[in-house]
Structures are given as structure tokens and as C-alpha cells.
Amino acid sequence: MTKYTYYPGCTLYTKARSLDLCARKAAEKVGFQLVEMPSWNCCGAIYNATSDDLAAQVGPVRNLAKASQLGSTLVTLCAACHNVLKRVQNRLDQPGNEVESERLKTFVDEKYERPVKVLHYLEVLKNEIGWDKVKEKVTKPLGKLKVASYYGCLMVRPKEVLSFDDPENPKVMDDLMRVLGAEPTRFDFKAECCGGYLVVNRRDVAKGASQKILDNAKAWGADAVVTTCPLCQYNLDKLRALTDGALPVFYFTQLLGIAVGLGQDELGLEHNSGDPVGFLKSKGLL
Amino acid sequence: MANDESQVSGPGPGPQSPIVNPQSSIPRVGVFVCHCGINIAGVVKIPELLARDGVMPGVAVTKDYKYCCSDPGQEMIRDSIKTDKLDRVIVACCSPTLHETTFRNACAEAGLNPYQCEIANIREQCAWVTEDRDKATDKATDIIRTTKAKVENDLPLEAITVPINKRALVVGAGIAGIQAALDIANAGYEVVLVEKEPSIGGHMAQLSETFPTLDCSQCILTPRTVETGRHPKIKLMTYSELDSVSGYVGNFKVKIRQKARYVDFKTCTGCGICLEKCPGRNESWFERGLVRGKAIYRLLPQAVPNKPVIDAKSCIYLTKGKCGNCAKVCPTGAIHYDDTDKFVEEEVGAIVLATGYQLFDAAKLGSYGVGLVPDVIDGLAFERLLSASGPTSGDVKRPSDGKVPKKIVFVQCAGSRDSTNGMPYCSKICCMYTAKQAILYKHRVHDGQATICYIDVRTPGKGFEEFYKRATDDGIQYLRGKVSKIFRQGDKVMVWAADTLAGRKVELEADMVVLATAVIANPDGVALARRLKAQIDTHGFMTEAHPKLRPVETLTAGFFLAGCGQGPKDIPETVAQASAAAAKVLAMFGNTRLTHSPTTAQVDEEICVGCGYCERTCAYEAVKVDPAKNKAVVNAALCEGCGACAVACPSGAMTHKNATKKAIFQMADAF
Numbered sequence: 009m010t011k012y013t014y015y016p017g018c019t020l021y022t023k024a025r026s027l028d029l030c031a032r033k034a035a036e037k038v039g040f041q042l043v044e045m046p047s048w049n050c051c052g053a054i055y056n057a058t059s060d061d062l063a064a065q066v067g068p069v070r071n072l073a074k075a076s077q078l079g080s081t082l083v084t085l086c087a088a089c090h091n092v093l094k095r096v097q098n099r100l101d102q103p104g105n106e107v108e109s110e111r112l113k114t115f116v117d118e119k120y121e122r123p124v125k126v127l128h129y130l131e132v133l134k135n136e137i138g139w140d141k142v143k144e145k146v147t148k149p150l151g152k153l154k155v156a157s158y159y160g161c162l163m164v165r166p167k168e169v170l171s172f173d174d175p176e177n178p179k180v181m182d183d184l185m186r187v188l189g190a191e192p193t194r195f196d197f198k199a200e201c202c203g204g205y206l207v208v209n210r211r212d213v214a215k216g217a218s219q220k221i222l223d224n225a226k227a228w229g230a231d232a233v234v235t236t237c238p239l240c241q242y243n244l245d246k247l248r249a250l251t252d253g254a255l256p257v258f259y260f261t262q263l264l265g266i267a268v269g270l271g272q273d274e275l276g277l278e279h280n281s282g283d284p285v286g287f288l289k290s291k292g293l294l
Numbered sequence: 295m296a297n298d299e300s301q302v303s304g305p306g307p308g309p310q311s312p313i314v315n316p317q318s319s320i321p322r323v324g325v326f327v328c329h330c331g332i333n334i335a336g337v338v339k340i341p342e343l344l345a346r347d348g349v350m351p352g353v354a355v356t357k358d359y360k361y362c363c364s365d366p367g368q369e370m371i372r373d374s375i376k377t378d379k380l381d382r383v384i385v386a387c388c389s390p391t392l393h394e395t396t397f398r399n400a401c402a403e404a405g406l407n408p409y410q411c412e413i414a415n416i417r418e419q420c421a422w423v424t425e426d427r428d429k430a431t432d433k434a435t436d437i438i439r440t441t442k443a444k445v446e447n448d449l450p451l452e453a454i455t456v457p458i459n460k461r462a463l464v465v466g467a468g469i470a471g472i473q474a475a476l477d478i479a480n481a482g483y484e485v486v487l488v489e490k491e492p493s494i495g496g497h498m499a500q501l502s503e504t505f506p507t508l509d510c511s512q513c514i515l516t517p518r519t520v521e522t523g524r525h526p527k528i529k530l531m532t533y534s535e536l537d538s539v540s541g542y543v544g545n546f547k548v549k550i551r552q553k554a555r556y557v558d559f560k561t562c563t564g565c566g567i568c569l570e571k572c573p574g575r576n577e578s579w580f581e582r583g584l585v586r587g588k589a590i591y592r593l594l595p596q597a598v599p600n601k602p603v604i605d606a607k608s609c610i611y612l613t614k615g616k617c618g619n620c621a622k623v624c625p626t627g628a629i630h631y632d633d634t635d636k637f638v639e640e641e642v643g644a645i646v647l648a649t650g651y652q653l654f655d656a657a658k659l660g661s662y663g664v665g666l667v668p669d670v671i672d673g674l675a676f677e678r679l680l681s682a683s684g685p686t687s688g689d690v691k692r693p694s695d696g697k698v699p700k701k702i703v704f705v706q707c708a709g710s711r712d713s714t715n716g717m718p719y720c721s722k723i724c725c726m727y728t729a730k731q732a733i734l735y736k737h738r739v740h741d742g743q744a745t746i747c748y749i750d751v752r753t754p755g756k757g758f759e760e761f762y763k764r765a766t767d768d769g770i771q772y773l774r775g776k777v778s779k780i781f782r783q784g785d786k787v788m789v790w791a792a793d794t795l796a797g798r799k800v801e802l803e804a805d806m807v808v809l810a811t812a813v814i815a816n817p818d819g820v821a822l823a824r825r826l827k828a829q830i831d832t833h834g835f836m837t838e839a840h841p842k843l844r845p846v847e848t849l850t851a852g853f854f855l856a857g858c859g860q861g862p863k864d865i866p867e868t869v870a871q872a873s874a875a876a877a878k879v880l881a882m883f884g885n886t887r888l889t890h891s892p893t894t895a896q897v898d899e900e901i902c903v904g905c906g907y908c909e910r911t912c913a914y915e916a917v918k919v920d921p922a923k924n925k926a927v928v929n930a931a932l933c934e935g936c937g938a939c940a941v942a943c944p945s946g947a948m949t950h951k952n953a954t955k956k957a958i959f960q961m962a963d964a965f
Contacts, residue, residue, distance in 0.1 A: 167714065177660025194666050196781030224781065 012132065013078045014042035015071060017051050017089035024086065024238035026276025030261035031085050031129055037268035038137060038145050042083060045074060051089040052096070062108070066115045068096035072126075073118035081125045083132055085261070087237035091162040091170065094126040098169045128163070130180050130236065130260070131172055139187045147269040149189025153291055155263070156195040156225035156233045156255070157181035160202055160240040175199065181234060181260055188267040193230045197221045202243040218247040222254050231291065234260040249281035256280065256287050266293050321446045322354040324380040325438060326371055328362035328387035330417055335360075337421040339431045346435050353442065354378055363393050368400040375404040382406075382445045386414040386438050407450030409892065409952060414441035439964040447957035451892040456931045458544040459643040460883045463488065465536050465822070468496020469865060470857025470872040471648035472518050477876030478646075479527035483883055486640050487522065488550055489532045490818060493597035495519050496650055500580060502680035502688070504865055505730040506761035512683065516596050523598035529640075533603055535818070537637065539826055540915065542932045543852030544643045544888045554633040556604035556612070557590070562628035564600040568620035576608040582675035584693055585685040590620050594683055604629075644852050644879040647828065647836060648872065649819025651858035654709040654717065654812040662708060662809060663780040668694040669787050670780055672708075672811040673727060680734050690738045692806045695785070698739055699805035703789045704728045705777045706748040709812030717812045719833065722862040724810035725752045729765040731808060736768050745771040745802060747791045755864070773800065780807055813862040827913065828853055835861045846875040854878050893952050894933035895940060897926045901947035908939035908948050917948075 020028035032042050052067040071093060075082040084090040100109045101123040113120050127135075133142055157178075164175045173180045178199060182192035200221060203214025222244060225233050233255050235241050241257055248254035262275050272294050277284045288294040327343060329335035344356050355378045359367045362385055374380060383406060385397045390413040398408035416434040424430035460483050464475045467489035475487045487494070499519075501511035522528055537549040574589025581587065589609040592602045610617035611631055621629040653672050656664040663670045669692045671679075678684040679691065692699045706728055710721040725748070732744035746765075751772070753759040766772060775792030782788070789802040815834035823830045828848055829837040836859050839847040846855050856872035857863070863871065882888070895908075895917065904924035908917045916932035917939050919925065926939075926948065937950045949955065 174660050196663065196666070196779070199661075200779075224783075227783070 009036070010040045010136070011043050012040060012081055012083040012127075013075050014044050014083045014085075015048055015051070015075070015089060015093065016044060017048075017084070017086045018053075019086055019088075019238040023242060023279070024259070026279045027085060027236075027238060027241075027259040027261055029274065029276050030259065030265035030270065033270050033274055034261055034264045034268050035129075037270070038133070038142055038264075040132065040137060043078075045071070045078065045082070048074070051086075052092045053088060062112060063115075065096050065099065065112055068093050069100065069112050069120070070116040070118055072097055072100065072124050073113070073116055073120040076121040076124045077118065079124075080122055081127055083127050083129055085129045085236070087128075087160060087162040088239065090126065090128045091165075095166075095169050097124055097126045128172070128236075130184065133184060134180055135172075139183060142184070143187045146188055146267045148267055148293070150185070150263060150267055151189060151292055153190040153263075153293065154193050154229055154231045155185045155190045156193050156228060156230035157185060157198060157260075158195070158202075158221060158225070158233050158235045158240060158244070158257075159199050160235065160237045161199065161204070162237060164199065181236065184260060185234065185263070188263060190263065193225070193228045195225055195228050195230065197224045202237075202240045204239060204243075207243050207246070214243050215247055215250075218243045219251070222247065222251075222257075226255055230255060232263075232287070233257045234263055236260055245281045256282060256284055258284070320352060321382045322378070322380050323352055323382040323384060323442055323445060324371070324374050324378060325353055325356045325384045325386060325414075325442070326362055326367075326374070327356065327358040327416075327438075328367070328385065329358065329360045330388060330421075331360065334387070334417050334421045334434075337424060337427055337430045338416060338434045339427055342431055343434055343438075352446070354380055362387055363396055368396065371397065371400050372404040375401065375406050380406070381410065382448065383411040384414050384438060384441050384445055385411070386416045386434065386441075388417040389413070389415050389419075409451040410445065410448045412441050412445040412448065414438045436965055440961040443960040443964040444953070444957050447954060447960065448952045451951060454890040454892050454894075454930050455887040456542070456544050456890060458883065458885060458888055459546075459641055460484075461486065461640075461642045462644045462646060462879050462883075463536070463546070463548055463640065463642040464646045464648060466490075466496070466648035466650050466819070466857070466859070467494035467522070467530070467532070468648060468650045468857060468868075469498045469515065469518070470650065470859075470868045471496070471646070472522050473869050473872035474646045474648060474854075474856050474876045474879075475528055476518065476522060476525065477873050478879055479525050481876075481880050481883075482527070483880070484527050484529065486529045486531065486548075486550075486642060488534050488536055489530070490535045490553075491593060492533045492555070492591070492601075492603040493519075493593050493599060494522060494530070494532065495594070495598070497674065498865060499594055499596075500582075500674055500681070501677045502682075502684075503730065503734060505726045506755070506757040508730070508733075510682075512594075512596060512681075516598075519596070519598040530599070531638070532599060534638075536822060539645065541641075542914075543890075544882075545931070546642050546645060546852065548640050548642060548645070550638045550640060552636045552638055553603075554606065554635050556606070556609075556629060556631055556633045557602055558628045558630055559599060559601050561626045562601045562624075563626055564602075565625065566602075567623045567625065568629070569602060571619040571623045573617065573619065574605075574608045574610050576605045581678050581685055582672065584671075584675055584678055596683075644854065644882055646854045646856055646872075646875050646879065647819070647823070647826075647848075647859055648856040648875075649822060649836075649859035650816045651813045651862065652816050654715075654814045656708055656809050656811045658715065659709055659809075661779045662705070662777070663782065663787070663807075664809070667780065667782045667787055667807075668692075669699070669782075669805065670807045670809065672809050673724065673731065676731055676808045680731065680738070688738070690735055690742075697805070698742075700739070700741065701743045701745070701802075701804045702732075702735055702806045702808060703777075703787070703791075703802050703804040704732055704744065704746040704808045704810065705780070705789070706746065706810045707776065707812075708809035710810075711749060712812075715812075717814065717833065719862070720752065721810070721813040722752075723813065723864045725750075726755070726758055726761065726864065728808075728810050729762050729770070732770045733765050733768055736770065743769075743771070745773055745804075747773045747775060747777050747789070749774070749776060755866075773802075775800075813858060815859060819859045823859075826850070826853070835859065846871055846878055852882075890931055891935060892930070893935045893950070894930045895928045895935070895937070895948055895950055897928060898947045898949065899923070899925045901945050902926050903945060903947075905944065907942040907944060911938045911942040913938065 159178045167175045185192045203217035207214035244257040401411040402408040475485045534552045537551045572588040572590045576587045578587035580593045682688040775794040777791045779790040820834040854875040856875040902925045940950045
């Protein structure tokens with residue numbers, strides 16, 4: 009079984025526990041293993057937008073250096089961690105950026121031994137394992153559950169660096185849902201903003217943004233929404249808790265887990281708001 | 295400025311009299327240094343340069359002049375050849391692509407063989423790219439010295455002349471190809487006109503009315519298509535594609551693939567009964583997917599030729615072996631299901647490439663909802679909705695439910711001026727056709743509201759700005775800002791845009807959205823250009839020989855350009871360019887023979903062992919190994935003189951006339 013160095017990040021140990029647990033267990037069902045990197049630190053959370061931001065890159069550089077000692081790939085799951093680590097890795101390894109790269113490396117004790125390829129879990133499924141192999145492992149097809157795949161802003165932008173999917177119309181989660189036996193629905197707001205951290209101080213803005221996303225998914229006939237970002241999940245799911253009849257919001261790993269035969273207690277459904285168990289039962293998935 | 299007042303100087307400040315070499319076998323070289331105003335003289339220190347050259351052995355005379363290309367400048371060279379008894383000339387000036395011919399002709403007039411005149415390019419390769427004046431002067435000296443080594447080795451050559459086959463091939467029968475074909479044919483020369491679609495007219499046949507005069511596109515196009523179809527000098531080959539070209543300017547051999555039509559055009563009368571009885575369904579590109587066509591089809595009622603073809607992919611008989619309705623009802627027995635592709639060979643002297651454009655696939659603009667929202671269509675689809683011969687007979691009805699849209703948002707620059715989608719260029723026609731479409735929409739739907747989201751409105755054409763004014767006067771709303779997202783909400787189409795003049799985001803509710811999608815080079819044309827080794831730019835548009843001065847020629851002699859295959863352009867410009875291409879072909883046909891540079895490859899048969907390296911290296915199929923003699927043979931008419939074979943030849947049998955190994959080594963030694 010292929011082993012991948014795995015970087016969970018802080019949220020996956022707290023609010024987004026279900027994203028993490030399902031991912032690890034589902035991986036083993038699909039045929040690869042996530043080996044958690046020892047003593048990882050903060051990813052740097054949200055890529056620093058200023059031009060002179062070297063210091064802000066040091067955290068991620070340490071993670072990448074540690075990963076480089078363990079292998080040449082690093083698998084991530086949280087969309088924010090993925091975005092930060094991938095972009096810092098790009099800065100480290102980009103031709104023509106050697107001076108800055110060397111400066112960054114001098115800040116950390118760990119030696120950056122080789123270029124590390126930062127892969128999102130979805131990239132592993134799509135490009136390393138392959139959809140055909142994933143499909144073979146599906147024991148419980150999702151029974152034409154109509155799923156709207158919601159990617160948010162961080163997964164596929166900026167295009168130049170996170171280039172594994174179309175930033176305006178990403179498709180990788182839709183493809184996965186199809187492989188799992190669900191029916192990906194058309195959806196206009198795949199990559200619109202969920203409100204992000206505005207949920208902290210401008211709850212109304214975040215609520216409005218999330219509302220548009222869920223309404224649109226519902227208008228297209230979706231039964232549920234899937235996401236890979238803990239913050240998106242939080243915003244959408246929180247809103248759902250406040251609104252009657254809003255769609256349930258799952259992590260894609262939860263639906264993957266169901267399809268490859270994880271038990272109900274392994275899905276972390278207690279973290280979802282409302283009655284996810286009732287919903288899944290009504291669809292014949294539990 | 296050096297030597298400003300002395301327009302014609304004698305030998306520079308070096309030796310005061312020209313060096314006369316008593317040995318007549320040693321060439322007498324004259325060096326003429328052009329100031330090119332300040333282009334060269336402002337950087338290269340010409341007096342110093344002349345002093346250096348003056349002491350160079352073998353240089354008989356050096357002169358400089360402010361503009362050597364002027365009449366007095368040429369006269370100076372001609373006089374010097376006579377009075378100084380020169381037998382070699384170097385003009386140190388601009389690139390040989392500009393004035394080599396000028397100076398070689400001047401030398402020829404003075405009795406010198408023109409191929410013993412060489413250009414030392416000290417402008418583009420020295421003055422323009424070197425800041426330091428001393429370095430530039432050194433570099434210019436080196437360039438002149440190396441050129442001197444070459445010119446001393448130059449042999450007198452005679453230009454090769456070849457006969458011209460005065461027949462033209464025109465590829466593509468849109469308005470560009472039609473115009474070029476008619477112009478050439480009306481001058482009395484035969485034209486083979488090849489069109490990949492079943493009938494001619496191209497995109498212009500799809501259009502409703504044309505800006506800025508609003509004349510009906512069909513009405514102005516069909517006289518041309520009819521004339522083309524009936525012209526005794528035009529051999530029309532529709533549903534055909536140019537496969538390959540061999541030969542050279544004046545004498546091309548072309549192979550044309552005539553696609554299987556399953557309809558015999560000789561016996562078909564064009565009655566159209568088959569069209570009524572066909573149950574097959576075909577995605578109609580002509581109707582932009584608004585309606586489905588039949589498997590046996592013609593593009594439009596005024597089609598030239600007015601005969602249908604069968605689309606093999608959607609024909610029930612050809613795919614499943616059942617049906618056969620068309621054959622049953624055809625009164626003349628013109629349907630032949632066993633038809634196959636045929637290859638036809640033609641011989642022509644010139645080729646006009648008029649391969650046209652396509653619209654960018656807007657589904658690739660992920661946020662514009664194309665494919666997701668049925669009421670988001672592109673400009674050509676809207677033309678079909680406006681057209682009297684279109685699927686709605688000219689009534690504006692939206693695709694989803696056939697309702698008359700009361701609000702339409704037109705989106706400009708959908709893909710154009712957007713480097714993230716690989717099209718940083720302006721598609722040029724969209725500002726005007728969008729204004730036209732909005733005006734026509736308002737004519738059809740009086741209470742309709744048209745909003746145009748634009749980045750800039752560009753109206754550089756005769757009557758264009760006035761037409762734009764008319765659009766705004768008609769109550770069409772112009773919103774300056776790019777559209778970020780288009781999606782469906784209920785039965786409405788929502789458009790997120792910006793109003794940058796008011797500095798706010800806007801959400802527009804529309805019944806229908808029309809995208810002015812980017813114009814791209816026709817992919818079939820791009821593939822053809824690659825096969826023909828015709829130059830294309832990074833976007834697939836064919837490249838003209840010179841962007842300003844040779845706009846319809848290509849760098850491959852005998853290939854000419856017309857229409858949108860060379861870049862986005864509107865109908866008047868396309869027609870003008872097509873006539874220009876035709877004029878170039880006719881200018882060529884006005885000669886009895888064509889001249890070809892004699893600086894070609896040549897084989898020393900004593901040395902050649904027939905290994906064939908040269909044949910494999912040659913990009914022009916000019917070198918072949920003669921199996922009888924087992925020696926390489928050069929077809930001088932095909933040879934472009936690139937020298938690749940001479941480099942590849944392991945034995946040194948292959949050389950390049952006037953660029954022999956000896957000359958090149960001496961040029962290197964001259965540094």
C-alpha cells in the first residue's frame with residue numbers, strides 16, 4: 009500500500025475532525041495510507057497577501073522541510089492548508105526565485121532536502137490512484153444522491169499555482185461524486201465566496217454569501233452539498249442550522265467513506281448540524 | 295553627427311587615395327557606409343570606422359553617405375564601380391530584407407554581377423542594439439570585415455527563372471475566398487476554389503444584417519455566391535479540403551480531398567424532396583445548435599451549389615443500415631451510399647489561404663454559464679435568431695421556452711482581451727456587431743431593454759462611431775465593466791457585472807444573454823498551415839510577410855493571405871484584403887517567368903556518395919538522391935538556399951553557392 013506523508017492541520021483536529029477521520033480510513037479502503045507527519049506546525053493559515061511577507065512563510069517552510077526529509081510528496085486535505093503549502097512550495101522551487109528561496113530556508117533548522125510536491129487528497133484520488141481504481145473499491149454506490157460540489161475560493165486559485173482544475177468551473181469533486189455513484193448536479197456557485205472569516209465580525213455578510221450558495225444548489229435540485237474546506241463547511245452548515253429546509257453539507261470524505269463501506273460510527277456525523285443520520289437513512293445510505 | 299556637411303566623402307581620413315591592387319585576380323572591394331540619418335551615424339563613429347577600413351588590405355575604396363538608398367546614394371555607388379574599377383561591393387547599412395535588392399540592382403546597372411554585392415547589416419544587428427559608441431564602432435568594423443571575406447568569395451551568378459502556371463488555388467470560400475477567386479477569375483485566369491462545407495459563403499451567410507449600414511447580409515452576399523457558382527473560370531470544389539501541396543511558387547501540385555457526399559452532384563437537381571423525408575438528426579453548426587438539422591442537408595435555401603450532402607455520422611442508413619428514405623424518394627437516383635472520399639490533383643501557380651475564423655468555445659469560460667444556461671448564446675447564434683432564414687424566421691425568441699426576451703444583456707470581450715484564456719488580443723468586430731444586434735433587437739422588440747456590458751467601445755471605421763451613437767440614442771444602455779458571472783435563477787438569467795463609471799457592483803436580471811465571444815483562427819486552417827509549413831503566430835493566425843508593407847503575402851513564396859485566417863477583421867476589411875491578395879496573384883501572373891535566387895545548394899558529384907543525409911534534412915523537398923547515379927541532385931527551383939543540407943553533408947560534397955565552407959571559415963577568421 010502506497011504511503012503518503014500527510015499534513016492534517018489544526019482544524020482537522022478540532023472542528024473538522026470528521027473530514028480527517030473519514031479521509032484516513034477511506035484511504036486505506038481505496039488503497040493508500042496517510043502517514044501523519046510528526047510534529048507538524050501551523051500551516052501559516054491564509055496565504056499572506058503583502059509583497060514583503062517572508063517571515064509569514066517560515067512556518068510553512070518548516071513543514072515543507074520536514075516533509076522533504078520523509079519523501080517527495082505531501083498530502084493535504086484542508087483547502088486553506090493546501091493553498092498555503094502549495095503556494096509556499098511554489099515560491100521555494102520556482103526557477104528564478106533562488107535568492108529568496110535560500111533566504112527562506114535559512115530561517116528553519118530542518119534542511120529542505122528536495123522539492124516537495126504538495127498534493128491535495130482529491131489529486132491523489134484522481135491522478136495517483138485513478139478514478140477507475142476508486143470505482144472498483146465502491147461497495148455502496150451513493151444511489152443517485154444529487155450532490156452539488158462546492159469548492160470555495162482556496163482550492164483552485166490562483167490558477168498559476170493551484171492549476172489542477174479549472175478555477176472558474178472546477179470539476180474534480182463532481183467527477184469523484186459520479187465515481188461514487190452519486191449524481192453531480194449543475195451548480196452556478198461552485199467557486200463563489202462563502203463569506204470566509206467575515207463570519208467572525210460581519211455575520212450578516214457571511215450569512216448572505218452562504219445563503220446564495222445553498223439556494224442555488226437547491227434550485228438545481230441538489231439533495232446535499234459537499235465541500236473540502238472546513239471554513240466553507242462551517243459557514244454553510246451554520247447557516248443550515250439556522251434555516252429551515254436548507255441542504256445538508258458534508259465533507260466529500262464523508263460521502264467517500266459511505267461509498268467505500270465505512271461504518272456509521274466512523275463518519276463523524278455528530279459534527280454535522282441537524283439530522284445527518286436521518287437524512288442519509290432516508291436516502292438509503294445508512 | 296558625423297560628416298553632416300560632406301554628403302559624399304571620398305576615402306575616409308585614412309589613406310588619401312584608393313588602394314589599387316596590381317593583381318587583377320584579387321577582388322577590388324568598395325565599402326559604402328550608410329549613416330541612415332542618425333540611425334547608424336548616431337551610434338557608430340563612422341569617421342573612425344572609415345579610417346580603420348581604409349587601412350584594410352584589399353579594400354579599394356571606402357565612402358560614406360547620409361542615405362545610401364537615395365538616388366544620389368545609389369549614383370555614388372554606380373559611379374564608384376566605374377571610376378574605381380570595383381568588382382565587389384559592400385553596403386554597410388540596414389537589414390538586407392530592406393535594401394539588398396535596391397543595391398544589387400544599382401550594382402547591376404553599373405555592370406557588376408548583382409550577387410557580388412553584399413549587405414553588411416550595421417543597423418539592426420549593431421547600431422540599434424548597442425549603446426556604447428566605441429563598442430558599436432568595433433562591432434561594425436567586425437561586421438564589415440566578415441562581409442568582406444564573404445564578398446571576396448562571391449561568384450557571379452545568374453538568377454534562376456522558372457515558368458509560371460497561371461492558375462490559382464483559393465482555399466476557403468467565405469467572403470474572402472469568394473472575392474479573391476472572383477477578382478482573379480475576372481482577370482481571365484482559372485481558379486480552383488476549395489471549400490470544406492457543402493456550400494459557399496462562410497460565416498457571412500449566417501449573418502442577419504451588416505454594420506454600419508444594416509444591409510442584409512444574404513442580399514449582398516448571394517450575388518457574389520451566384521457569380522462564383524456560375525463563373526466559367528472558377529472550378530468550385532465544395533465539401534473538399536486541401537490535403538497537401540508540393541512544388542514551388544509558380545508550379546505547385548496540390549492534392550485535394552473531396553469528402554464523400556453520398557449525393558451525385560451531376561444527377562442531383564436540388565429539388566429538396568430528400569430533405570423533407572429524412573428522419574436523421576444532425577447537430578447543425580450553421581444554426582449554432584439552436585435547432586437540429588437533418589442527416590441529409592444543405593446549409594441554407596440560397597446554397598451554392600444548391601445540392602445536399604449526407605452527414606455520415608447522423609445518417610440512419612449509413613450508421614445502422616436501415617431507412618434509405620432519401621434514395622427511395624430521389625427522382626433522379628442521385629443518392630449513392632457507397633460514396634467514398636476521393637483525391638483530386640490540381641496544378642496551380644499561386645495559393646490564396648482564406649481559411650477564416652471560428653468563435654472561441656465559450657463553455658471554456660467557466661463562469662459564463664454556457665452549456666448550463668440555455669438562454670446564454672453567442673453572437674453568431676443571435677445572428678441566426680435575427681436572420682429571416684434562421685430557425686425563428688427572424689423573430690427574437692429565446693432558446694429555452696421560445697418566449698420573446700424583454701431584457702437582453704450583451705457581454706463584450708467574452709474571452710477577448712483576456713490573457714488568462716490565451717486570447718490577449720481584441721477581436722475587433724464585436725463592439726460593432728453587438729451595437730448592431732442591440733439595435734436590431736430594439737427594431738424587433740420595441741419595448742425590449744438591451745444592456746451592453748463593455749470594457750471599451752472601439753469604433754475605428756468609416757461610419758462606426760456614428761453607428762455607436764445611434765445605438766445609444768436608441769436607448770441601449772452601455773455599462774462599463776467586465777462581467778464576472780452568469781447563472782440561472784428561475785426562468786431569468788442573472789448577470790453579475792461592474793459599473794466602473796459609478797464604481798459599484800451590479801446584478802442584472804435578463805431573459806437572455808448574448809456573448810460576444812472571441813474570434814479565433816479556424817482550427818482546420820491552423821492544421822492546414824502547419825501541414826503547409828506556412829507561418830502562424832502564437833494564436834494560430836497566419837503571419838504576413840511584413841506587418842505593414844507586405845500584408846497579404848507570406849514568407850513562403852506563392853502563398854497569399856485573405857480574411858480572418860490572418861487576424862480578426864470585418865467584412866469591408868476582409869474584402870479589401872482579398873482583393874489585395876488577388877492583385878498580388880495577378881501581379882505574379884503578369885510575368886512570363888519568375889525569378890528565383892541562384893544562391894542555392896550545389897553538389898560536387900565527384901565527392902557525393904549518395905548517403906541521403908541531405909535529402910532527409912531538406913525542408914523543401916529540393917534535394918533527392920538519384921538512384922541511377924547514386925548522387926544527390928538539387929532542384930534549384932525548389933531550393934530556398936537555407937544551407938541545412940550543406941551542414942548535414944558528411945563528405946563536403948554539398949555546398950551552398952556563395953556561402954561555401956571556405957567563405958564561412960574566412961569570415962570567421964576575419965574577426
